[in-house]
Amino acid sequence: xxxxxxxxxxxxxxxxxxxxxxxxxxxxxxxxxxxxxxxxxxxxxxxxxxxxxxxxxxxxxxxxxxxxxxxxxxxxxxxxxxxxxxxxxxxxxxxxxxxxxxxxxxxxxxxxxxxxxxxxxxxxxxxxxxxxxxxxxxxxxxxxxxxxxxxxxxxxxxxxxxxxxxxxxxxxxxxxxxxxxxxxxxxxxxxxxxxxxxxxxxxxxxxxxxxxxxxxxxxxxxxxxxxxxxxxxxxxxxxxxxxxxxxxxxxxxxxxxxxxxxxxxxxxxxxxxxxxxxxxxxxxxxxxx
Numbered sequence: 602x603x604x605x606x607x608x609x610x611x612x613x614x615x616x617x618x619x620x621x622x623x624x625x626x627x628x629x630x631x632x633x634x635x636x637x638x639x640x641x642x643x644x645x646x647x648x649x650x651x652x653x654x655x656x657x658x659x660x661x662x663x664x665x666x667x668x669x670x671x672x673x674x675x676x677x678x679x680x681x682x683x684x685x686x687x688x689x690x691x692x693x694x695x696x697x698x699x700x701x702x703x704x705x706x707x708x709x710x711x712x713x714x715x716x717x718x719x720x721x722x723x724x725x726x727x728x729x730x731x732x733x734x735x736x737x738x739x740x741x742x743x744x745x746x747x748x749x750x751x752x753x754x755x756x757x758x759x760x761x762x763x764x765x766x767x768x769x770x771x772x773x774x775x776x777x778x779x780x781x782x783x784x785x786x787x788x789x790x791x792x793x794x795x796x797x798x799x800x801x802x803x804x805x806x807x808x809x810x811x812x813x814x815x816x817x818x819x820x821x822x823x824x825x826x827x828x829x830x831x832x833x834x835x836x837x838x839x840x841x842x843x844x845x846x847x848x849x850x851x852x853x854x855x856x857x858x859x860x861x862x863x864x865x866x867x868x869x870x871x872x873x874x875x876x877x878x879x880x881x882x883x884x885x886x887x888x889x890x
Contacts, residue, residue, distance in 0.1 A: 602687065604676065604686070605686065605687070606691065611736050615649070615738060620646055620647065620740045620741070622644045622648050622739060622741040622743060623651065623733065623742045623743070624638055624649070624650045624742070625650075625729075626653075626675075627653065627655060627784070628653075629669040629671060629675070630674075632774055632782055633773070633783075636745075636771060636774050637744075638650070638679070638684065640769055640771045641769070644741045645740055645741055647686075648683065648684050648685050649684070649737055649739065650679055650686075651688045651689070651733050651737070652687060652689040653688075653733075654670060655729040656696075657721075658723075659725070660719055660721065663719070669784055695729065705728055709846070710754050710846075711727075713842065713847050715750050718837045718838065718862065723750075723751070727754065734764055740765070741766065741768075742755075742766055742768055742769065743771050745773060746873070747872065749844075750847065750860075753847060756768045779801040780794065780797055780800075781800075781870075785868055785870060788868040789865060793868065796833065797865045799828040799831070799832040800829065800863055802828050803828045803829055803839075804872060804874045806824050807825045811853060811876050816878065818851055822839050825859065826839050834864065837862035837869070838861070839861050841859050842857065842858050842860065843858075844856035844875055844877075853876055853877070855877060855878075856875060858873050858874075858876075860872075861873065
């Protein structure tokens with residue numbers, strides 16, 4: 602496994618390989634990231650990982666400075682997983698001082714949900730991912746479905762800019778108790794973790810309700826809100842949106858994302874499930890009991 606820290610050496614190393622699958626990360630790797638690496642290996646003979654805590658996607662009051670950076674542990678995990686090379690640049694390497702700001706944005710997809718509560722977040726995400734794609738020039742890149750909006754935005758960016766990259770969506774990995782794996786889970790105390798389980802439980806309750814035939818999203822949203830409020834989580838949003846446009850929907854009549862963002866004290870967590878009505882699934886409207 603080779604580790605490079607400059608754009609020039611990353612490009613020189615990339616030139617030695619054919620198909621490359623990239624897994625962009627901010628480090629603090631966990632089993633969810635290892636799953637992404639396995640998907641990457643299934644899509645290309647060479648697996649590259651970027652480890653870069655990107656400052657442009659953090660808001661002024663967010664956790665950039667305290668975001669976990671266990672680099673040695675991350676490198677050990679990558680080597681154990683058979684990663685071929687790692688790009689781990691400094692912020693100055695990616696964003697040289699004096700370089701003009703550049704904006705890559707898809708407002709229709711970046712303004713709802715996370716965009717509403719984290720202004721500028723996706724401009725930073727698109728900026729850094731576009732730069733990583735230009736530096737590494739992967740043939741495929743793997744992103745987790747836990748960050749569904751990010752996955753949708755990146756896919757749309759690749760399509761809009763005609764980038765020759767296959768975006769591989771990878772399922773959300775969960776701990777045995779149901780909590781979606783996240784680097785921010787490390788912030789949770791034992792009590793906070795128990796309260797955080799209300800997020801995945803809320804989604805599963807709504808999923809079960811949908812499976813019983815309820816397609817009115819106002820009812821599904823109400824179902825999700827209850828366990829969050831009962832466990833005193835601060836809700837940023839509970840939403841049901843079209844999986845393609847990310848616009849709110851009133852009924853589940855196509856692929857729909859049920860999404861939650863909530864805070865357990867100071868720790869902000871997101872999670873989602875995608876639902877879609879198979880033709881054989883019974884459906885009933887609000888006025889049918």
